[in-house]
Amino acid sequence: MADEVVLLDLWVSPFGQRCRIALAEKGVEYEYSEQSLADKSDLLLRSNPVHKKVPVLLHAGRPVCESLVILEYIDETWPPEPEKKKESPRLLPSDPYARARARFWADYVDKKLFDCQTRLWKLRAGDAAHEQAKRDMAEALGTLEAELGEGDYFGGEAFGYLDVVLVPFVAWFHAYERLAGFAVAEICPRLVAWGERCKGRDSVAKTLTDPEKVYEFALYLKAKFGAK
Structure with missing residues (x-):
């Protein structure tokens, strides 16, 4: 549970897709949870009570909301290992x-x-x-x-x-x-x-x-x- 990663998302959302791409680039295993536009789940509403929308990244049960924030969180939480820089690159420039x-x-x-x-x-x-x-x-x-x-x-x-x-x-x-x-x-x-x-x-x-x-x-x- 300490490292459990769940992404609340919608299949067509470009904002959720960027999170999926980032997780894939980092090699992070996660559970995908498809959400509904018409009938928002209790989990989504609890996890993002301000905007009530996807994507939401749940890491060890803690929600991270808004896709650009999520991207930076992914980049900082899973930095590239020295011997695996090509497989797990840093997304944001160092400069x-x-x-x-x-x-x-x-x-x-x-x-x-x-x-x-x-x-x-x-x-x-x-x-x-x-x-x-x-x-x-x-x-x-x-x-x-x-x-x-x-x-x-x-x-x-x-x-x-x-x-x-x-x-x-x-x-x-x-x-x-x-x-x-x-x-x-x-x-x-x-x-x-x-x-x-x-x-x-x-x-x-x-x-x-x-x-x-x-x-x-x-x-x-x-x-x-x-x-x-």
Whole structure:
């Protein structure tokens, strides 16, 4: 029980998926507990009484909430062993400035990119606000591609914190294209190539949701919010 790890999550959540990827990268064994949007479990409500949402990491019965906080907790709790650095890498950079930049862009993903994504399925297609959401989404993706630059990963040559933060959203690119009417590969080819590179990692390949299922989930959300 002292080392028991449980992740309260939802299959399609990009925020939960980043936690799953981080745990896989660290080689941490854990129990996955699927949660429901419609009928939230007592365990979830007790574990995250403030926001009442996934993901929540339970470590030895103690809850850690909010995915970016969870990522840092995972990174600090399971540091790389000297002889296993390649198998259990540190996610956040060791340099303070690089660490600050990674946190800045992680915040950008959660505030800007997710906001654009949410507006795409909340707003009615053809409305002025929806058209603005489409432009904002294209701009946000372009901004992230500019930050990636010519590097293999956001941290340079090594897969790291910001890659873990952003890569679950790659599974949503198909939904963006269907809802916004643009081809992500045409406006952000390097970002798409980065996503394919990331999917070459077992931690990512085994975690990301089928894009078609993500799109079906986005349509469910559109119907729920009356934006059909």
